[in-house]
Amino acid sequence: MVGIVSYGGYIPKRRLNRMSVIQEMGWYIPALMMVANGERSMCNWDEDSLTMAVASSRDCISGLGKSSIDGLFFATTTPPFSDRQNAGIIAAALNLREDIMTADFTSSLKAGTAALVAGLESLKGGDKKQVLVAASDHRKTRSASFYELWFGDGSASLLLGTDNVIAEYKGSYSISLDFVDHYRGGSKDFDYTWEERWIRDEGYAKIIPQAINGLLKKYGVSIKDVATVVYPCFISREHKGIAKKIGASKEQVPDNMHEETGETGAAHPLVMLASALQTAKPGDKIIVASFGQGSDALLFEVTENITKLAPRNGIKGSLATRKEEPSYAKFMKFNELINAETGIRAEAATQTALTTLWRNRKMILGFVGGKCKKCGTVQYPKTNVCVNPKCNAFHTQEDYEFSDKEAKVMSFTGDYLAVAVEPPVIYGMVQFEGGGRTLLDFTDCDLEGMQVGQAMKLSFRKKYYDKERGFTGYFWKATLK
Amino acid sequence: MSTGIKDKVAIIGMGCTKFGERWDAGAEDLMVEAFEEAIADAGIEKNQIQAAWLSDCFEEIHIGKSALPLSLTLRLPNIPATRVENFCASGTEAFRGAVYAVASGAYDIALALGVEKLKDIGYGGLPNSGSNSGSLNWLWMPNLTAPGAFAQLATAYAAKYKYSIDDLKRVLAHVSVKSHANGALNPKAHLRAPITEDQAISSPMVAHPLGLYDCCGVSDGAAAAIVTTPEIAKKLGKKDLVTVKALQLALSNGEEVQFNEWDSTYFVSTSKASVVAYKEAGIKDPRKELSMMELHDCFSITELITYEDLGISPRGGAPKDVLDGFFDLRGGGVPAQVDGGLKCFGHPIGASGLRMLYEMYLQLHGRADQRQLKDPKLGLTHNLGGFPFMNVVSIAIVGKEGV
Numbered sequence: 028m029v030g031i032v033s034y035g036g037y038i039p040k041r042r043l044n045r046m047s048v049i050q051e052m053g054w055y056i057p058a059l060m061m062v063a064n065g066e067r068s069m070c071n072w073d074e075d076s077l078t079m080a081v082a083s084s085r086d087c088i089s090g091l092g093k094s095s096i097d098g099l100f101f102a103t104t105t106p107p108f109s110d111r112q113n114a115g116i117i118a119a120a121l122n123l124r125e126d127i128m129t130a131d132f133t134s135s136l137k138a139g140t141a142a143l144v145a146g147l148e149s150l151k152g153g154d155k156k157q158v159l160v161a162a163s164d165h166r167k168t169r170s171a172s173f174y175e176l177w178f179g180d181g182s183a184s185l186l187l188g189t190d191n192v193i194a195e196y197k198g199s200y201s202i203s204l205d206f207v208d209h210y211r212g213g214s215k216d217f218d219y220t221w222e223e224r225w226i227r228d229e230g231y232a233k234i235i236p237q238a239i240n241g242l243l244k245k246y247g248v249s250i251k252d253v254a255t256v257v258y259p260c261f262i263s264r265e266h267k268g269i270a271k272k273i274g275a276s277k278e279q280v281p282d283n284m285h286e287e288t289g290e291t292g293a294a295h296p297l298v299m300l301a302s303a304l305q306t307a308k309p310g311d312k313i314i315v316a317s318f319g320q321g322s323d324a325l326l327f328e329v330t331e332n333i334t335k336l337a338p339r340n341g342i343k344g345s346l347a348t349r350k351e352e353p354s355y356a357k358f359m360k361f362n363e364l365i366n367a368e369t370g371i372r373a374e375a376a377t378q379t380a381l382t383t384l385w386r387n388r389k390m391i392l393g394f395v396g397g398k399c400k401k402c403g404t405v406q407y408p409k410t411n412v413c414v415n416p417k418c419n420a421f422h423t424q425e426d427y428e429f430s431d432k433e434a435k436v437m438s439f440t441g442d443y444l445a446v447a448v449e450p451p452v453i454y455g456m457v458q459f460e461g462g463g464r465t466l467l468d469f470t471d472c473d474l475e476g477m478q479v480g481q482a483m484k485l486s487f488r489k490k491y492y493d494k495e496r497g498f499t500g501y502f503w504k505a506t507l508k
Numbered sequence: 509m510s511t512g513i514k515d516k517v518a519i520i521g522m523g524c525t526k527f528g529e530r531w532d533a534g535a536e537d538l539m540v541e542a543f544e545e546a547i548a549d550a551g552i553e554k555n556q557i558q559a560a561w562l563s564d565c566f567e568e569i570h571i572g573k574s575a576l577p578l579s580l581t582l583r584l585p586n587i588p589a590t591r592v593e594n595f596c597a598s599g600t601e602a603f604r605g606a607v608y609a610v611a612s613g614a615y616d617i618a619l620a621l622g623v624e625k626l627k628d629i630g631y632g633g634l635p636n637s638g639s640n641s642g643s644l645n646w647l648w649m650p651n652l653t654a655p656g657a658f659a660q661l662a663t664a665y666a667a668k669y670k671y672s673i674d675d676l677k678r679v680l681a682h683v684s685v686k687s688h689a690n691g692a693l694n695p696k697a698h699l700r701a702p703i704t705e706d707q708a709i710s711s712p713m714v715a716h717p718l719g720l721y722d723c724c725g726v727s728d729g730a731a732a733a734i735v736t737t738p739e740i741a742k743k744l745g746k747k748d749l750v751t752v753k754a755l756q757l758a759l760s761n762g763e764e765v766q767f768n769e770w771d772s773t774y775f776v777s778t779s780k781a782s783v784v785a786y787k788e789a790g791i792k793d794p795r796k797e798l799s800m801m802e803l804h805d806c807f808s809i810t811e812l813i814t815y816e817d818l819g820i821s822p823r824g825g826a827p828k829d830v831l832d833g834f835f836d837l838r839g840g841g842v843p844a845q846v847d848g849g850l851k852c853f854g855h856p857i858g859a860s861g862l863r864m865l866y867e868m869y870l871q872l873h874g875r876a877d878q879r880q881l882k883d884p885k886l887g888l889t890h891n892l893g894g895f896p897f898m899n900v901v902s903i904a905i906v907g908k909e910g911v
Contacts, residue, residue: 376638379639441715444715455663468650478667500647502647
């Protein structure tokens with residue numbers, strides 16, 4: 028049986044209250060008010076599609092082991108690198124085996140479902156045991172655009188496999204059409220979009236029903252037998268309209284998440300699927316469909332195994348971990364929509380030595396330290412000589428993963444001098460459960476309330492961005508447990 | 509069997525520029541200013557110097573690499589000259605090079621000169637090296653600054669000894685108030701305005717919980733020492749010699765930041781170096797025997813903790829000593845930061861160790877004017893370079909010959 032083995036989700040903690048946009052820009056485009064209900068998720072300044080994908084993937088595979096993962100597919104329209112495989116960075120961050128197949132799926136909002144279909148189909152041959160699919164998007168939008176309010180940031184991951192399947196893959200039906208509701212030229216930051224009425228009437232209203240109806244027909248399933256149907260459409264009224272067009276009731280179609288996150292791009296079908304799986308019952312049939320130059324529709328049937336899968340944070344857990352961001356200015360600064368002063372201090376060199384990164388890839392991307400074969404001391408980073416003063420043995424260190432270890436704050440500060448997107452820069456020393464310690468930047472936490480002894484966990488984040496060369500440096504940070 | 513450095517080397521001349529934002533002077537001007545005072549003080553000719561050591565830390569922003577800037581600037585007569593760098597211990601390292609050179613008998617007279625021209629970078633604080641801080645460091649070390657690195661001592665110290673941050677800040681304020689009072693008496697100091705505890709406590713936050721007045725001055729300056737053996741010094745007609753009693757260095761080996769024992773409330777290296785230095789100098793009870801100290805008060809919390817690492821105050825006992833005025837100029841204890849310290853004299857990194865020795869030298873010769881202590885015999889200087897969790901510590905003890 029081929030299908031979904033586990034799911035994971037990640038929505039950034041920060042949620043921009045859409046009314047903050049109205050407060051600042053309502054004078055300019057009063058009609059924005061029509062879609063200003065609720066909040067949209069927003070990446071912290073140190074998050075992007077890739078870091079979110081690592082977060083949802085860690086959630087997805089937690090407690091399951093990763094030695095059987097033979098492939099990793101990453102879907103996004105906002106890959107940090109145009110040429111340096113982004114999926115490979117995620118695989119390194121997850122410290123997966125190196126003899127696996129990785130690939131990026133991009134350039135369309137249907138990249139998420141494309142990766143999902145490809146992952147599932149690749150398992151049918153029996154050559155691979157498990158494939159991890161991560162879909163994530165962090166789209167940049169112009170200030171005071173409807174899209175700024177419609178879009179959100181988020182990620183979902185699905186572990187696909189042949190054993191312990193929680194949702195059996197029944198099949199898929201795809202349509203490919205060069206319907207250009209929007210496009211983003213190769214070197215452009217922003218989408219160029221055509222009239223929404225046309226997108227709604229000729230795009231969403233026709234293409235999604237066509238895909239879903241095609242799927243139902245192909246596999247001889249009646250819509251009435253389907254428990255849940257998920258598909259994106261940021262125009263909330265039309266999202267409901269599509270349900271009618273395919274003959275589904277309100278109960279069968281969860282809402283488009285506009286009020287909680289906004290539409291998360293190529294990730295959105297998988298975000299909605301992961302969310303649906305979190306409350307699915309054995310026997311439920313679930314359809315997920317995408318939209319973007321056509322549509323992919325997939326049919327799953329939930330198995331008894333879903334009751335055995337240990338609870339994970341998922342989309343619902345992510346949604347519950349929220350912090351309202353009342354400042355639209357902060358959203359603009361995080362997304363570089365305003366050109367704020369950074370000071371001469373920020374002009375320091377930011378080059379990455381690729382040779383150094385390669386030699387230390389496990390240390391930097393995988394947060395792998397060392398464990399001494401002789402005395403058992405664990406340490407970060409792994410070094411040639413054991414740190415234990417009673418041992419100090421040479422060349423005895425074996426790989427030891429720290430990324431899943433809990434930690435406690437030993438010392439900390441909030442630094443107003445350091446170059447920062449959002450001062451103060453909070454960092455400190457953390458002591459890991461089971462041994463080992465290191466200094467780390469902290470993220471998604473406030474100075475107020477921080478104290479020695481605070482329990483922390485690790486999060487994979489952007490450490491720096493080299494503007495001159497377009498290189499994003501990634502590393503791990505500590506965040507509140 | 510090593511016998512240590514005690515009384516094997518005498519300082520016969522010292523010089524120190526006015527520290528501060530020396531918009532008028534480049535590193536070369538500062539070197540000349542310190543050197544002219546030192547050579548005049550020593551009463552020798554430039555050509556009698558047989559070897560020289562130059563120290564600085566951020567050479568990339570002022571003099572560049574090698575000791576050539578020293579040789580070129582002073583037009584030294586093609587003698588050996590070496591540039592040393594060991595973070596904030598650099599100045600003491602230059603001194604160490606010169607001292608060991610004459611102690612070994614390789615040379616009769618040697619020069620140590622430290623300089624730093626920090627105020628050519630266009631922004632406050634120390635230079636931000638970015639990816640030039642080391643290609644691997646750049647990939648993972650936190651986005652930290654010096655105040656942020658040291659501020660962590662304060663949060664950990666407060667947690668361990670059950671201080672509220674407010675109470676600890678009151679103690680730290682006293683540390684800074686004392687140094688400002690001393691700096692006000694020193695015409696060569698960078699910052700010469702006395703402050704109150706309330707001013708210190710309410711100053712703008714730099715790195716929680718350290719405010720502006722918990723941080724030392726970022727300054728330009730240079731300082732120099734000319735050393736020889738006591739025998740040669742006497743032949744040169746020098747009297748009341750100031751001799752070197754101890755010179756120690758200790759470096760972290762990574763245990764603080766990687767092993768599981770250190771708790772971020774003390775300096776491993778200072779604790780170790782001080783024991784060895786006292787032994788070298790023959791000091792049994794530093795709290796009683798030391799006349800004065802110049803400690804590496806890059807931040808108020810560093811000074812507080814260093815009192816304990818030097819064995820002057822018991823562990824956890826420094827706040828009481830501070831509030832009792834034990835380290836104040838006229839507090840009857842061991843006056844610290846007699847010249848204003850890094851806090852107020854300023855901290856041109858490569859010069860700082862030599863600047864501290866300059867004050868000890870003036871005090872021992874009774875030339876410290878308004879700051880003059882009564883009959884000082886032994887003085888200790890201390891530098892701490894790097895970070896609390898990974899550092900280079902130097903300790904020098906100097907005193908009157910025969911003490």
